[in-house]
Structures are given as C-alpha cells and as structure tokens.
Amino acid sequence: MMTYKYIRLLLATVLGLAVVLAVAVGPGVAANLLTNGNFELFQSYNGANWRGYPEKYGQGWSLKVISEDGLHFMDSDTFGQFIAGVYGQPYLNYHIEGNYSQVAASRRAFHYVFSQTVPVSAGQDYAFGGKIVSFWKGPDNEIDHTKILKRIGIDPTGGADYAAASVQWTGWDGTDNAWISPALAQTAQSGQMTVFIEINNTGGDVGPAYLNTVFIDNFKLELAPVASLNLPAQTPPGPVNVSWSATIPDPSFWSLWGYDVEYKDSVSGVWQTVQTHDDPANGASTSFTLNAQAGRTYTVRVRPWQERAPSGDPATTALPGMWQEKSMVVGEAVAGRVMNHAGLGLSGVTVSVSGTATTTTSTSGGSYVLPTGGTGTFRIQAVGTGGLVAPPPATVTVTAGNTAALDITLRPTGSAQALTNNDFETDLSGWNVSGTADVSTAEQHSGNSSLRLAGGAVVSQTGVVTGMARPLLSFWYKTDPAAGLSVVILGSTGPVQTYTLPAATSWTHVTLESGLGDSYTGSVGAQLGHTGTGKAFIDEVSLAAGPWKTFLPVILAGN
Known part of the structure; x- marks a missing residue:
C-alpha cells in the first residue's frame, strides 16, 4: 500500500492553524474582484476522474497545463476522500480558509497556470495575493525547497497570455511544507486586468509511494493601499524631514500594516533601506530625517501594506501598494x-x-x-x-x-598646443579678424570674456606643430537662436576639414577631428566663422593632440 507521509504533517498544521484562526476574527467582507478567489466552487476538469474520484478545478478560473505526466486536479474535500478511500489514510480536507482549497497532485513533474481576467478602472492601483503551499515528497527527504516553484503575476493590460512581456511577476518561491503568501501590486493600464498563479514542479518521478501536491487558497484582487510622500523638490543641505502616509481603500476589512521605505542619492545610486513593513520595531513609522548633502539628488520611495483588520490574519495574505517615488535636489x-x-x-x-x-x-x-x-x-x-x-x-x-x-x-599648453590666446580675456591678439568680431564680457564660459562674432565675421589662427598625434580642435560655444558657426580646420596646404555647427542657446562643448594622422608635423590652425543672424560666442579654444580612438564629430551637452 502507498504511504503518504505528509498526512501527519498536514494534520498537525491544520490543528495548529485552527487555534490561530479562532482568535483572528476581523470586521467586514473584503471587496474581492475575483470570481471564486477563495476556491470554494469547482467544476469538472475535462470530465476526468482519478480512480473513481472526480477531477475538478475552481470555477471562474482558466487553467492552462503547460506540461505534465499524470497530473490531477481536485478540490481539497475530494482529494481527502481520495486519499482515504484509495490508500486507507485518514481523511483530511486541507485548506487555510473557508471550506475548500484547490489541489494538484502528481508523482512526476508538472507545470500549470491558473488565470482570471477581471474588469478594473484604468489608472487605478490594484493588489493581488493569496496562499499557496507545496509538499515535495521525494525519495530522499521530506522537504526540498528547490523543486516546486511558485509565483504569481499581473498583466496590467488585461492580456491573457502568461508568457507575455507585459506580465509583471513576483520572484519564484520554492518554499516547501509551509504556506507562502505571494503578493504584488500594479496600476491598471486598461479596463481589465489579468492575474496568474503559476506552479512549476521541476523535479522528476518520486516513485509510486509519494505524491507531489500543491494547495491554493484564498486569493484576492483588490484596490491597493495608496501612499502619499512628502518630500521637497529642492532644499538646502542639512537635515530634511521626510514623511509619508497611506490611504486604505477598504478600512472595513483592511488596516495598515506598515511601510517599506528606501532612498538613494545621485552619487552612490544604490537603494538604502530605511524600514520594512514587517519590522515590529519601526515598520509603521511615518517619517525619518535625511541628512542631505549639497549637490546631490536624493530619491525616496515608499510602499504601504495592508493586512486583515484589526491586526492581521494568517489565512489572509497582506497586500502591498505601488511604490510612490519622489526626488529632491539639494542645492x-x-x-x-x-x-x-x-x-x-x-x-x-x-x-x-x-x-x-x-x-x-x-x-x-x-x-x-x-x-x-x-x-x-x-x-x-x-x-x-x-x-x-x-x-x-x-x-x-x-x-x-x-x-x-x-x-x-x-x-594642453606649451608646445602641445597649436593656438594662443585661447580664452579671449583681453583682446584678439594672435587671431586674424575679418568682419564684426571682438572680445565681449556679455557672455563667457570661464574667465571674464569670450570671442563674439556677428554679421558673417571670421577669425583664424595657425601654428606649427611637430609630431602631433591626430590634431583635434575643441572649444565651447553659445549662439543666439538663429546663429551658427562654420568651422574650418587648416593644414599646411589649406583646409582639411569643414564643419557646420547649429545654434546652441546654452554653452556647448564641441570636439572636431582634423584627420591629419597619428604624427603630424607642419602648419595647423582653425578658422571660425559666423553664420545666420544674431551673435555667436566662443571660449576656451584648443587645437592639440586627439585621443587614441577615432571618432566622428561629437557635441556634448554643456552649460
């Protein structure tokens, strides 16, 4: 006769749970959007039966079996009768809430997904969660946390394909011989939302004396708790009080459990934990002081959790809200x-x-x-x-x-620099000028002044270099909206490269390749010409060796 060693464990678990549930009475009935989320109603599974006992799965749910070899579905009552009638073991209707749960059993590997699509309001946050327990009964030991993997997901677009990229999943959980409480939240992106429960037993055949079983119970899809985060957009350096609160959509059934709170700054970029919702010491705290350092941007996020009122219920999975995130610039x-x-x-x-x-x-x-x-x-x-x-x-x-x-x-400076008077601080000495060009204190990237060009003006300068690698012209420039620049890089025989630069209404750094080779000796220079209407300003001009890599002209955002 087969021996189902899990029976003793299940009996002990159920008896212990019954004591807990007796004192966990909460008010109200939750506004569960799922049909038969607690798996109390069942329908025939393809008209099949297992050794004379009817196979069933939850009404209102779609069931997709991805792979199996002898996988059977029953409600927990029928499964208990099956174990008692076929194998002479004590009857056990194993569930965590209500009167029944959904059971799947097989001695071999299996993979299946329950799903349900429900109407929702686009833009609203919803939370999904419930209870799952697996019992891997392999030949070597009674518990294996690597075999029967469980996860749940939400498609916020309402799609029905569990493999779609739009489905947001929890991580896989292999916990064995204990009820787990997977939960997640998503914001609806359409007028419907699809939820998924995926079970994947990756183990092989455990032999005729054992069964791998999974029980699913008490799933809910409800409006998620919503957090409000108080964080200034800008602040001077020093202590900053960060605070938050939450709205519970259905306080007749749910109460606030706590908050997950994290922050990161622009220097490290790593999330730091302030508190977790399940920490009895500070999980329900609603503020902390952030020592903000000058010049950094801080991002803070908070996620609320709701539990069965008034103080939680082991049969009801707590549900999270969405992360609420804000950033603060410390000036x-x-x-x-x-x-x-x-x-x-x-x-x-x-x-x-x-x-x-x-x-x-x-x-x-x-x-x-x-x-x-x-x-x-x-x-x-x-x-x-x-x-x-x-x-x-x-x-x-x-x-x-x-x-x-x-x-x-x-x-570069000295012999490594082909040009002089690079910063235009006092005059245009060293530069050949044609047209309206002068030194202006109206705009500058550094120092007190810059080169100002208008009305088609052109300035140029050449120098002589020896063995310069890949001469590179660079400078900062800024223009009126309708002005631009025409840039010519000069070699010993005349122009070698010509570039046209668009308007740049904020200071922008540009690097322009000459194409003169890895070791250039001879004359090299730059010609900077005004185009369009309005004024153009140039500062910090350099003509020196380029980097070892070859690149196309690049304009880098600047100031």
Whole structure:
C-alpha cells in the first residue's frame, strides 16, 4: 500500500492553524474582484476522474497545463476522500480558509497556470495575493525547497497570455511544507486586468509511494493601499524631514500594516533601506530625517501594506501598494564634470571656490560636487594637472536650495598646443579678424570674456606643430537662436576639414577631428566663422593632440 507521509504533517498544521484562526476574527467582507478567489466552487476538469474520484478545478478560473505526466486536479474535500478511500489514510480536507482549497497532485513533474481576467478602472492601483503551499515528497527527504516553484503575476493590460512581456511577476518561491503568501501590486493600464498563479514542479518521478501536491487558497484582487510622500523638490543641505502616509481603500476589512521605505542619492545610486513593513520595531513609522548633502539628488520611495483588520490574519495574505517615488535636489553647491579638451573625464582634479579653503576633487569619470556653504555668486577654479592647464575661474550664481552646473575643461599648453590666446580675456591678439568680431564680457564660459562674432565675421589662427598625434580642435560655444558657426580646420596646404555647427542657446562643448594622422608635423590652425543672424560666442579654444580612438564629430551637452 502507498504511504503518504505528509498526512501527519498536514494534520498537525491544520490543528495548529485552527487555534490561530479562532482568535483572528476581523470586521467586514473584503471587496474581492475575483470570481471564486477563495476556491470554494469547482467544476469538472475535462470530465476526468482519478480512480473513481472526480477531477475538478475552481470555477471562474482558466487553467492552462503547460506540461505534465499524470497530473490531477481536485478540490481539497475530494482529494481527502481520495486519499482515504484509495490508500486507507485518514481523511483530511486541507485548506487555510473557508471550506475548500484547490489541489494538484502528481508523482512526476508538472507545470500549470491558473488565470482570471477581471474588469478594473484604468489608472487605478490594484493588489493581488493569496496562499499557496507545496509538499515535495521525494525519495530522499521530506522537504526540498528547490523543486516546486511558485509565483504569481499581473498583466496590467488585461492580456491573457502568461508568457507575455507585459506580465509583471513576483520572484519564484520554492518554499516547501509551509504556506507562502505571494503578493504584488500594479496600476491598471486598461479596463481589465489579468492575474496568474503559476506552479512549476521541476523535479522528476518520486516513485509510486509519494505524491507531489500543491494547495491554493484564498486569493484576492483588490484596490491597493495608496501612499502619499512628502518630500521637497529642492532644499538646502542639512537635515530634511521626510514623511509619508497611506490611504486604505477598504478600512472595513483592511488596516495598515506598515511601510517599506528606501532612498538613494545621485552619487552612490544604490537603494538604502530605511524600514520594512514587517519590522515590529519601526515598520509603521511615518517619517525619518535625511541628512542631505549639497549637490546631490536624493530619491525616496515608499510602499504601504495592508493586512486583515484589526491586526492581521494568517489565512489572509497582506497586500502591498505601488511604490510612490519622489526626488529632491539639494542645492547651494556647484556640480559638473572635469574633462580634457577631447571631452574625456579627468579624475583627481582639485576644484575650489576661489579665495576660500572650500575644495573638492573630481571622481572617476570627472564628476565633482562643490558645496558653496550658502547662496551667492562664486568664482570656481580648477588646478591644472598632467600637462593640462585649467581655464580662468568661472563665475556661477547659486540660489537657495539649488545647484549650479559647471563643466570645466583642461587643455594642453606649451608646445602641445597649436593656438594662443585661447580664452579671449583681453583682446584678439594672435587671431586674424575679418568682419564684426571682438572680445565681449556679455557672455563667457570661464574667465571674464569670450570671442563674439556677428554679421558673417571670421577669425583664424595657425601654428606649427611637430609630431602631433591626430590634431583635434575643441572649444565651447553659445549662439543666439538663429546663429551658427562654420568651422574650418587648416593644414599646411589649406583646409582639411569643414564643419557646420547649429545654434546652441546654452554653452556647448564641441570636439572636431582634423584627420591629419597619428604624427603630424607642419602648419595647423582653425578658422571660425559666423553664420545666420544674431551673435555667436566662443571660449576656451584648443587645437592639440586627439585621443587614441577615432571618432566622428561629437557635441556634448554643456552649460
């Protein structure tokens, strides 16, 4: 005779659960959108029977068997009668709520999905969850957490295909011999939503003396709890109080359990846990103090959970809400990137507020954040390194709670630089001028002034270099909306490359390849011409060796 060793365990579990449920009486009836979500009503499964006992599955549910070899479905009462009548074991109707549960049993591997599509309101948050327990009865041991995998999913578009990319799933859970409580929330994207319960027994044949069984019970699809998060969009550095609350759609049945709260900043980019909803010490807390550092953007998210009122119920799965997320910019700082003339980030460069002891150092990739200690207008300067010279100090204005953006470009100097008077701080010496061109203090990327071109003006300059690798022209430019630039790179025999640059209403860094080869000796220069109407401004011009890789013209967003 077969011996079903799980019977003793099930009896003990049920008796223990009955004691718990006797004191877990809550008010009201939940507004479950599922038909027969608690698996109390059943219908014939293809008219089949198992050794004279009818096979059944839950009414209102669609059942897709993906793979099986001797898989049987019954309600828990019929399954209990089957075990008692066929194998002489004690009758047991195993369930966690109501009078019945959905059972699947087989000695071999199986894979199936229950699904149900229900009408919902587009844009509304819904939560789905319930109870599942599996009993793997392999030949070597009674419990195996790697064989019978369970997960649930929601298709917020209402599609019926469990394999569709639109289905959002929980992770697989292989927990064996214990009820699990999978749950998730989604925002409806149409007038219907489809829920899925997927079971995948990956194990092989356990032999005639054992059965692998799965029980499903008490599933709900309901309006999800909704969190409200209080976080300022901008703030000065220092302590910031972050607070949140939640709305429970059906307080007659549900009560607030707690909140999951996490945050990350723009420097680390890693989510940090503030609290979890199931922590008895602080899971229900509704605020915390964030020590905000200047120049960073913080993102905070909160997710509420509701449990059976008044204080939870082991037969009813708690349901989550959707994550609510907000970001906060911590100002009173200057932030940006330090790079070389080719636009490659430079690490380890010191950036400071001119005339003060306030400094910082650029990180890998060249990024930096420099707290200013308050609001006002500041002169920001960098220190040259590795044969690269920094531009003149740049003027930035920091307002309350804001971060000013400034990218800093270091360029080669001396014999490694083909041009002179690169920053146009006093005059246009070294440059040949044709038309309306002058030094202007109206606009500058760094220092006090820049080159201003208008009315088709052209400026040019050439130098002589020896063994320069891939000469590269770079500069910052800014124009009126209808103005642009015509750029010509000059070699020993005349023009070698011509570029047309569009309008740029904010300061933009551009790098332009000359194509003059890996070791160029001779004359090299640049011709910068105004096009269109309005004015064009140019600053921090460089003509020096390019990077080892070859690239097409690139325009990098700047300031």
